[in-house]
Amino acid sequence: MNNKRLVNILFLFPTVFAFVMIIVVPFFFGLYYSLTDWNGVSPNINFIGFKHYMNLFTLPDFLHSFVITIAFTAINVILVNIVSFSLSLIVTSNLKLRNFYRAGFFVPYLIGGIVLGYIWQFLFNNIFLAIGDSLSIGFLQASFLSKPDTVIWAMSVVNTWQYSGYLMLIYVASIQSIPASLMEAAQVDGAPYLKRVIHILIPMMANAFTISLFLTLTNSFKLFDMNFTLTNGGPATRFLGTPVKASQMFAMNIVDTAQANKMAEAQAKAVVLFLTLVIVALIQVTINKRKEVEM
Amino acid sequence: MSSLSRLSQKGVGGNSRRAGRITLEAITIFLFILFMVPFVMVVLNSAKTSKEIIYNAIAWPESWGQLWTNISLIFNNRTVDYLGAFVDSFLITFLSLLVIVVFSAMAAWVLVRNHRDWAVWIFMIFVAAMVIPFQVLMYPLVRWMRVLGDFLNFKLLGTIPGMVFAYLGFGSSLSIFIFHGFIKNIPYELEEAATIDGCTQQRIFFQIVFPLLKPIMVTVLILNGIWIWNDYLLPVLVLGSNGAVQTIPIAVTAFAGAYLKQWDLILTSTLLAILPVIVLYLFAQRYIIKGMVEGAIK
Numbered sequence: 381m382n383n384k385r386l387v388n389i390l391f392l393f394p395t396v397f398a399f400v401m402i403i404v405v406p407f408f409f410g411l412y413y414s415l416t417d418w419n420g421v422s423p424n425i426n427f428i429g430f431k432h433y434m435n436l437f438t439l440p441d442f443l444h445s446f447v448i449t450i451a452f453t454a455i456n457v458i459l460v461n462i463v464s465f466s467l468s469l470i471v472t473s474n475l476k477l478r479n480f481y482r483a484g485f486f487v488p489y490l491i492g493g494i495v496l497g498y499i500w501q502f503l504f505n506n507i508f509l510a511i512g513d514s515l516s517i518g519f520l521q522a523s524f525l526s527k528p529d530t531v532i533w534a535m536s537v538v539n540t541w542q543y544s545g546y547l548m549l550i551y552v553a554s555i556q557s558i559p560a561s562l563m564e565a566a567q568v569d570g571a572p573y574l575k576r577v578i579h580i581l582i583p584m585m586a587n588a589f590t591i592s593l594f595l596t597l598t599n600s601f602k603l604f605d606m607n608f609t610l611t612n613g614g615p616a617t618r619f620l621g622t623p624v625k626a627s628q629m630f631a632m633n634i635v636d637t638a639q640a641n642k643m644a645e646a647q648a649k650a651v652v653l654f655l656t657l658v659i660v661a662l663i664q665v666t667i668n669k670r671k672e673v674e675m
Numbered sequence: 676m677s678s679l680s681r682l683s684q685k686g687v688g689g690n691s692r693r694a695g696r697i698t699l700e701a702i703t704i705f706l707f708i709l710f711m712v713p714f715v716m717v718v719l720n721s722a723k724t725s726k727e728i729i730y731n732a733i734a735w736p737e738s739w740g741q742l743w744t745n746i747s748l749i750f751n752n753r754t755v756d757y758l759g760a761f762v763d764s765f766l767i768t769f770l771s772l773l774v775i776v777v778f779s780a781m782a783a784w785v786l787v788r789n790h791r792d793w794a795v796w797i798f799m800i801f802v803a804a805m806v807i808p809f810q811v812l813m814y815p816l817v818r819w820m821r822v823l824g825d826f827l828n829f830k831l832l833g834t835i836p837g838m839v840f841a842y843l844g845f846g847s848s849l850s851i852f853i854f855h856g857f858i859k860n861i862p863y864e865l866e867e868a869a870t871i872d873g874c875t876q877q878r879i880f881f882q883i884v885f886p887l888l889k890p891i892m893v894t895v896l897i898l899n900g901i902w903i904w905n906d907y908l909l910p911v912l913v914l915g916s917n918g919a920v921q922t923i924p925i926a927v928t929a930f931a932g933a934y935l936k937q938w939d940l941i942l943t944s945t946l947l948a949i950l951p952v953i954v955l956y957l958f959a960q961r962y963i964i965k966g967m968v969e970g971a972i973k
Contacts, residue, residue: 407815602809654808
């Protein structure tokens with residue numbers, strides 16, 4: 381029995397120690413710093429209470445980031461899931477090359493946000509314009525990254541390209557776990573393909589939808605890397621009568637605030653991001669789980 | 676697969692079935708090309724001079740020799756040590772994956788095999804922490820790592836061991852969660868028999884349980900590997916943007932910052948960043964896809 385207890389402690393120690401040091405301790409420091417006047421320069425940190433939180437919702441740049449992050453998330457969740465679900469249907473169909481396609485669609489997921497941000501910046505600003513010029517297509521002749529109302533869509537297209545292949549695999553796993561007899565029985569009864577997808581496949585895949593919606597929701601909310609290298613927050617626009625960055629998402633707003641030495645304000649924003657994520661994730665999972673139960 | 680392969684057929688006449696199949700094939704090929712265009716454009720334009728790109732970004736390169744010229748420009752660059760970043764990235768990723776896989780598997784096994792409150796609590800805390808966004812931790816973490824490094828008399832900031840330690844902390848949650856789900860389905864009888872035979876707990880784990888984890892290990896390695904290899908914020912905070920230790924994403928941003936709009940160099944640096952990952956994927960794609968699908972719904 382003694383050996384067992386010793387093994388328990390020794391086996392748990394490395395991960396628990398790293399986890400406490402890297403996540404738990406900084407997390408509570410992070411909560412505390414949001415209630416101080418920490419500026420990253422002065423060594424003295426004084427407690428000032430909820431002042432930063434009171435101020436947050438009067439800051440146009442923060443409000444704007446909050447709003448476009450929600451807009452981006454709404455667009456992105458729908459786009460990514462429609463594309464990845466369609467891809468999962470394609471690669472589980474009877475196409476001869478389905479495994480080749482499956483491997484191919486997954487490739488963009490291997491590329492990090494930083495690198496693909498530059499690649500797509502080049503595509504939007506050079507390739508699409510060159511295509512637009514040579515074929516005289518009007519709407520391609522101005523970069524989608526240069527206009528406040530198209531830049532969010534452009535980011536969503538890039539994110540869809542990156543994540544679809546990964547979510548496709550989650551849907552594929554779900555499709556493969558459905559007994560084929562169900563679909564075959566419906567087919568024998570003469571139900572057309574689309575009807576079978578809507579009435580059998582989608583309800584049976586409720587679990588996969590819960591997972592992929594959760595992943596896309598949280599990832600869209602926390603997006604930073606691609607935002608940073610694709611647009612760096614640009615172009616400039618106006619919001620509530622003040623100049624703001626049109627594509628500066630929530631996470632980037634936090635980083636930019638910290639780089640201006642407003643560390644405590646950045647912490648308060650980050651805590652708001654955390655709370656928003658928790659609330660959104662809880663609502664989404666609760667709704668989806670209820671749907672799963674009904675099936 | 677084959678059991679579901681008839682889903683897309685109309686099941687009526689042969690003609691409409693064939694028409695449906697051709698339509699599906701056409702749509703798929705179109706989508707596939709769309710997905711691959713960015714890669715093609717990176718390769719084409721990495722083989723051009725800056726002038727050529729500005730003149731015509733969608734043309735075929737004038738000479739492929741320019742690709743080697745661009746690559747040697749990257750590797751011989753004075754401002755950014757690209758080769759060094761390669762080595763550092765490789766070391767950080769490799770060592771982090773090693774400690775994450777071994778230590779997370781050990782912890783998950785202990786948490787599954789002990790039906791006690793403390794085991795449930797530890798597991799719950801690990802899982803709950805997955806919701807914490809990195810932005811809440813990142814600045815306090817850097818400050819704390821400096822303090823901790825002073826206390827342990829071991830430099831954590833700006834070093835590879837510091838990086839690996841941080842990745843173990845961030846990676847353990849998801850990895851323990853995945854291993855936990857898998858170990859639950861391993862029958863206990865094997866271990867019980869070994870215990871009766873007088874086998875120690877550590878031997879049971881390393882000789883019986885650990886080898887059984889191979890299929891799920893692929894999933895854990897891929898998910899963590901993709902994340903660590905491409906990560907930017909954590910390395911830039913721990914290592915700094917021009918410290919002695921660098922990673923590839925930091926090197927690529929350094930290039931883009933130093934050579935504004937010089938797409939020949941920026942694109943070549945992204946091409947070099949992508950290449951090792953793509954090559955690895957081409958060799959191991961069957962295992963990678965299989966591992967990802969198996970680990971997806973657990």
